[in-house]
Amino acid sequence: MHGTFEQNDLALGPLYKRVKTLLVEGLARGDWQPNGAIPSESRLAEQYNVSIGTIRKAIDELVAEKILVRQQGRGTFVAAHGEDRFLYHFFHIVGSDRVKHFPVAKLLSFKKVRADALVAERLGLTRNDRVIQIQNVLWLEGKAIEVDTIYLSSALFADLTREIFVSRPSTIYQLYQVRYGLNVIRTTERLRAAAARADEAAVLEIPEGAPVLEIERIAFTYSDAPIEFRVSRVNTAQHVYLNDLDRMP
Amino acid sequence: MHGTFEQNDLALGPLYKRVKTLLVEGLARGDWQPNGAIPSESRLAEQYNVSIGTIRKAIDELVAEKILVRQQGRGTFVAAHGEDRFLYHFFHIVGSDRVKHFPVAKLLSFKKVRADALVAERLGLTRNDRVIQIQNVLWLEGKAIEVDTIYLSSALFADLTREIFVSRPSTIYQLYQVRYGLNVIRTTERLRAAAARADEAAVLEIPEGAPVLEIERIAFTYSDAPIEFRVSRVNTAQHVYLNDLDRMP
DNA sequence: AAGTGGTCTAGACCACCAT
DNA sequence: TGGTGGTCTAGACCACTTA
Known part of the structure; x- marks a missing residue:
């Protein structure tokens, strides 16, 4: 049995894809600034009521698309132009x-x-x-x-x-x-x-x-x-x- | 404690990278033909004495590099030219x-x-x-x-x-x-x-x-x-x- | 020392395909 | 029906950064 997803547990594809969508929406909204850190994986797992592995899979794709950047020991950051x-x-x-x-x-x-x-x-x-x-x-x-x-x-x-x-x-x-x-x-x-x-x-x-x-x-x-x-x-x-x-x- | 890796448990980077190297070597050697299936994930996990998640991570990268192609329910195949x-x-x-x-x-x-x-x-x-x-x-x-x-x-x-x-x-x-x-x-x-x-x-x-x-x-x-x-x-x-x-x- | 991402494991269940 | 990949979870430990 997989974790509940707030009120929104309709079958709209894989859970990690929905998490990814939420993250992209947050980025588009400006919740986190370029070069700034997004919440830690464990914090996101709590907020969204999903396991940390699911969060990681969502972030994996955003990193592959160069929208986020991971730095071991520091956090995950919004890719900025330089x-x-x-x-x-x-x-x-x-x-x-x-x-x-x-x-x-x-x-x-x-x-x-x-x-x-x-x-x-x-x-x-x-x-x-x-x-x-x-x-x-x-x-x-x-x-x-x-x-x-x-x-x-x-x-x-x-x-x-x-x-x-x-x-x-x-x-x-x-x-x-x-x-x-x-x-x-x-x-x-x-x-x-x-x-x-x-x-x-x-x-x-x-x-x-x-x-x-x-x-x-x-x-x-x-x-x-x-x-x-x-x-x-x-x-x-x-x-x-x-x-x-x-x-x- | 992670799984043993045949005789070869030297610390040469992450386990899934070593698995990936073994797979690429097999491909270069012609162990599996283009358009043919590689062994199933569970079989590879047994052969290499590694968990299935580790195998999946190695295959994930080869799929991202378009060297392998996954097909749900059928298997994982060597990308062929057509x-x-x-x-x-x-x-x-x-x-x-x-x-x-x-x-x-x-x-x-x-x-x-x-x-x-x-x-x-x-x-x-x-x-x-x-x-x-x-x-x-x-x-x-x-x-x-x-x-x-x-x-x-x-x-x-x-x-x-x-x-x-x-x-x-x-x-x-x-x-x-x-x-x-x-x-x-x-x-x-x-x-x-x-x-x-x-x-x-x-x-x-x-x-x-x-x-x-x-x-x-x-x-x-x-x-x-x-x-x-x-x-x-x-x-x-x-x-x-x-x-x-x-x-x- | 505390917090972060990185790796690895083990097991459950689902979706899909072949037979 | 049995086998395959796909998803999700839970927990352990490691590597790295910061204070």
Whole structure:
């Protein structure tokens, strides 16, 4: 006979999946801050009236999805964005030395515009909705190697200004997290080869029409809600996009 | 007090990791065939003198790494290559409809050559070692969209001939698996944009110099031994490379 | 020393599949 | 019906961190 589950003992799938859902809901609600600890496994087992093994199995999955981080002897923490996580999970461009370096970003433009069909579709908005468009140049080892165009829903990022954006902490996802409570936990990317347009060719110091790698990225927070759409164009003459699949530590 | 472990109870890390190592060694040795079942969890628990929970934890990781596949009520099976697995884990090109289709491959050339510096490095060989070079064109929805150049060590694939290659089962990795006992379990890829050369431009029906997506892939079997090096050049005018990161079922 | 996560065990019951 | 994996529990001990 398994443990009772408060009032809510309806058969809605395995118990540990329901515990996992409760934890994700708590995270989405902001019950625990990024870099902060969630309650200990034994405390959660008491609160939810389930065994510690069930709690562990729920947390196991959240750790595998990189939403939580375990530290033996200290506790379990909400994954926060910083340079390490950025480099490890969200930045795939690497030079010939195969070592990942943190890029330097320089702002090109910050505008409020209307969503076109593509941006609306990717962000789950409708055409002509207000969006913020930000253009960045990324430098690596002294060279401009990537031009990013970022789109954010004005509804989600209502008070975001150019000043707030440029005075952000080191990563952009950190800004979303600390200022807007939006924790990017997953992305999908579409890659293709394209010809450099005149404007980006000038910035990247390559001939117009030279091949560039285009990366369309959608960043999601909890419950698969899209919060950022980004188009990157990368000069891959000296750098490559690294994709190590199915890697386990 | 935990269970004894045959003669081998030295402290070499967690018990379930040692069980996992034993299972991988068995797989590499060919103790169980692809698509065949490994012994049941209870049988393995007896054989290794370990509790069933420990066996499950070892298998859990191998399932997460897609080396094994569980089927409730039937057993646990060695992951085998087929069209499904190919599309799901090893083929990322998709048309505008976002639906994955299985490509049609046509052989362009089959040659025995010597490894140049790049091929040697990627396959862990030395320069001038004998390698097999195979060129393929991949068709999707009636269009030639990708030219592949595959390099295989002649030492590993000693008896491979053009005839054997063209009369293979549906996927190439299936051929490696059934004929050579080499199960591809992981790949790493490097992507960049490049300009189409004359030969590939003709095949892909695009202008010479048009941007193409280049994918350098190394395929590994157990214990991270490289068995195939492949360079793909893709016309991404109508197709994209899809990368869904950190996706859990 | 107290508290945390990490490992391991043992046993019960359930859901599913084959026969 | 018997065997398989899937879930859940309960308790012991270990390894690590912090105070």
